[in-house]
Amino acid sequence: MELRLENLTKIFTNRTGIETTAVKNLDITIESGTLVGLLGPSGCGKSTTLFMIAGLEKPTSGKIFFGDDDVTKLAPEKRGIGLVFQNYALYPHMTVFNNILFPLENLDVPKDEAIKRVKEMANLVGIGELLDRKPSQLSGGQQQRVAIARALVKKPRVLLLDEPLSNLDARLRLQMREEIKRIQRETGITTIFVTHDQEEAMSISDKMVVLDFGVKQQYASPQSMYTDPGNLFVGKFLGNPPINTFEAEVKKGYLMINDKKFMKIKVPDALYDIGMRPENFRAVAEGFDVDVKDIYHIGRDTMVHFDFNGQNVRALVDSDDISSEDKVVHLSIKESRIYLFDKETGKVVNHG
Numbered sequence: 381m382e383l384r385l386e387n388l389t390k391i392f393t394n395r396t397g398i399e400t401t402a403v404k405n406l407d408i409t410i411e412s413g414t415l416v417g418l419l420g421p422s423g424c425g426k427s428t429t430l431f432m433i434a435g436l437e438k439p440t441s442g443k444i445f446f447g448d449d450d451v452t453k454l455a456p457e458k459r460g461i462g463l464v465f466q467n468y469a470l471y472p473h474m475t476v477f478n479n480i481l482f483p484l485e486n487l488d489v490p491k492d493e494a495i496k497r498v499k500e501m502a503n504l505v506g507i508g509e510l511l512d513r514k515p516s517q518l519s520g521g522q523q524q525r526v527a528i529a530r531a532l533v534k535k536p537r538v539l540l541l542d543e544p545l546s547n548l549d550a551r552l553r554l555q556m557r558e559e560i561k562r563i564q565r566e567t568g569i570t571t572i573f574v575t576h577d578q579e580e581a582m583s584i585s586d587k588m589v590v591l592d593f594g595v596k597q598q599y600a601s602p603q604s605m606y607t608d609p610g611n612l613f614v615g616k617f618l619g620n621p622p623i624n625t626f627e628a629e630v631k632k633g634y635l636m637i638n639d640k641k642f643m644k645i646k647v648p649d650a651l652y653d654i655g656m657r658p659e660n661f662r663a664v665a666e667g668f669d670v671d672v673k674d675i676y677h678i679g680r681d682t683m684v685h686f687d688f689n690g691q692n693v694r695a696l697v698d699s700d701d702i703s704s705e706d707k708v709v710h711l712s713i714k715e716s717r718i719y720l721f722d723k724e725t726g727k728v729v730n731h732g
């Protein structure tokens with residue numbers, strides 16, 4: 381089912397009358413059956429957006445559509461949503477079986493059908509053998525699987541996950557990421573996955589929405605957002621090690637790095653914020669020379685800190701192309717991998 385947010389806004393007013401705009405004029409259409417990552421720094425409005433979709437927060441203005449249904453004013457239990465939070469919120473005194481069954485208890489689902497569905501969901505999430513256990517007898521990852529099974533048992537129209545992996549250790553997080561992706565593919569359920577972790581969002585999402593201060597920055601596939609960041613915020617938010625950024629001027633058609641001509645470039649003369657991802661540099665035989673400040677190996681890659689006409693820049697290059705003793709290296713970067721952002725709006729001016 382398609383999910384559509386139209387001009388969605390949420391303003392919180394505290395006791396002293398101070399307003400916080402948590403979500404601002406958000407327009408998103410999520411195609412049926414896709415997994416969309418909702419990504420942004422802490423406090424950018426991710427949970428508020430999710431809670432409005434769930435019906436747990438009332439929008440200040442705007443609309444929410446599930447397919448053709450306007451659900452903006454519909455009670456949460458009537459929306460057909462499955463919710464999973466960071467803290468699994470399982471009932472500690474109930475078995476896994478009863479935890480998963482619980483959402484069906486107040487529905488008119490015949491007992492046989494309910495039992496069948498609980499088993500089906502438990503198998504889907506890979507805990508079919510653990511139905512008799514209590515939550516305290518499960519690992520964090522297993523508990524989160526139970527929470528997912530419980531969210532899916534009512535066959536919701538939308539699955540909403542709010543930082544579901546944040547409480548898991550790093551290895552389990554990677555494993556559960558793949559599991560959630562698999563479960564989403566197998567069920568084909570339209571899913572929103574909230575996270576502040578750009579790498580997690582990049583690896584799990586069909587498409588991502590990046591928010592900053594409640595405002596949508598970009599909505600695109602992870603790969604296209606990475607190679608074509610719409611603005612400086614997105615460029616900086618995605619990528620590890622992060623993109624190099626500093627001010628650079630274009631003068632008479634030349635990109636200047638600290639007043640030295642670097643390359644011809646087809647954008648209007650002006651002062652810009654430039655962005656260059658460390659991994660987009662190559663160490664080559666014929667390139668521009670830079671003085672090495674620091675160099676260290678990270679497995680297959682080598683990180684070079686260098687002085688780029690007075691700017692401190694990092695390049696991540698193939699270890700085969702460079703030696704630790706090098707004091708000067710020759711680098712290249714394609715024009716298409718140089719991003720220029722408008723100083724006022726932050727918008728990219730030479731891409732997309």
Ligand SMILES: Nc1ncnc2c1ncn2[C@@H]1O[C@H](COP(=O)(O)OP(=O)(O)O)[C@@H](O)[C@H]1O
Nearest residue numbers: 392400401402421422423424425426427428429
């Ligand atoms: N119930 C609330 N009352 C007042 N302010 C809130 C409430 N919930 C969230 N906020 C504020 O709204 C903004 C967005 O919060 P939230 O949606 O929780 O962000 P995120 O999930 O991205 O970390 C924050 O500034 C937060 O302090």
Ligand SMILES: [Mg+2]
Nearest residue numbers: 426427428542
């Ligand atoms: Mg949150």
